[in-house]
Amino acid sequence: MIQVKSSIVDNQFFSHSPLSKEQTMIFQTLLKERKKYTYKNEQQLLFELKLREQILHTAIRLAKSKARFTIFRFSRCNEQFWSRNHLGGFELKKNVTPADGINDIFENSQLYAFECATAIVIIFYKAVLDTIDRQTFNQLFANLLLYDWHYDEDLGVQTKTGNDYIPGDCLYFKNPDVDPEMPQWQGENTIYLGGDLYYGHGIGIKTKDEIISALNKRRKKAAKKSAYLLEQTTRVDFKYLSRFANSEQRIALPFDPSHLFIGKIGSSTFLNL
Template sequence: MIIVANMSTEQLNEQPFSQFEQEVVQKKEDSPVVYRYPSLEALKFELKLRANIVQAAKDLYASRVDFAVFSKSRSNEQFWTRTPEGGFRLNSGVRPSDGINDIYRNGRMYAFECATAMVILLYKAVLDTIGEDAFNTHFQNLLLYTWQYDDDLRLISVDNKNEAYLGDILYFMNPDYNPQTPEWQGENAVMLPNGLFYGHGIGIKTAEEMIASLNRRRIPGSDVSAYLSDEVVHPDFEHIRRLASSENAHSEREKQRQRRNAIVVRIGNSPYMQVFDG
């Protein structure tokens, strides 16, 4: 069930949601879990970010980035420095937005594990949602590695796959993975429309195809199947919305400050503005 402050169910149902947004809204409406939003803008922000997560996943797949274990990861050294653990730290002087966008533009220069892929596409989605100015302000000193090394997205984990929605990240567990290839003990995957998932290293597949792919990487002779676990991960949508709102408020205050400090004179028939700092 969805509850939006100061809005009735009838008013919510009258909103011109896209097909993607309507699918998320309808599933949440039908859920026994109560989803509360402080405003319609908060709900719309989440829907926009979810749509951008899905698009970022598809675009990362199309970028031709490679899969590699941490010990063999690689990146564009113009933007990133590889850490001893196999992660990527943003180079000094590089804008965070430029670093993330380069992965999508020059995918063949990059190789990383599936957990790193999830962190990257989440950053890309946030960038595309809140814009470069806010992203570069609030997401400095990026380290692309695993969930444990990321806290600025404030990732939220829920153990209930029945409450997974488009744009959420789920985990396919492979309990009998081959010890010689521990990277296939499971697969992080973004939930896409039409019953599909994106998992780095496997591609865009149905849940059944994801499981079949992991089963081919089990201990020889094993009959213990991989499966979709209950874990569901998504960023703290409201936290990110507040970051964007605070940046917009700051920009508006700066514009007002410049207007207060501006002197407008007329040269011929054209106005000319001179802005003084202070």
């Protein structure tokens, strides 16, 4: 169920503004949910549809890339853009913009290897980059660190209990009887692509049963518990990010008469000459 302002939305809501195939799928899924999804205006809803669509496109692009799955100990990155720290995370170099750093993962994917949680965060960043203004992205996400579930607070990632799975959500498959010799397979973070398809870094684009089967092959001897899909969703803060849908939403405050401005985008403060 979708509510925009004070009205419940129906199938005809976007009749004046045709949606793409992916946006229509996402819109229809939201409509059919028993949970009510509320939006201040049409633009806020449309932004979520566009960003979720980009999450799908980005997940598929990463699936087709040459980036490899590995544990933190063996992670690797393009050292022209990132510095690999002692934990196996990637720290953006000082002379590199966040947009350039994220884009390089897809342009030179053969130079990268990371595990599935980092992959999800990378997908979220890239999708946001392809949805909002590039300069705004750089100001929002300065000093990027890619490591496990570490992410900039402006992504607003939240995990909530529930089975209201919407395409573009991150869903988790848990493997309770994982082989202790392969702890990296204790679960799989995936992007839900719609229908019965999920993308997990290291597993690829698979159905629910195929992912469960892959995880079950990594269980300890005499395992009794099957892997399963958790009833939870992990999402970026679509409503918050919609504030940055275009560059006109920047805030600038006068600093002195010489036209030096100090501004704030999200949690990042910057100077504008």
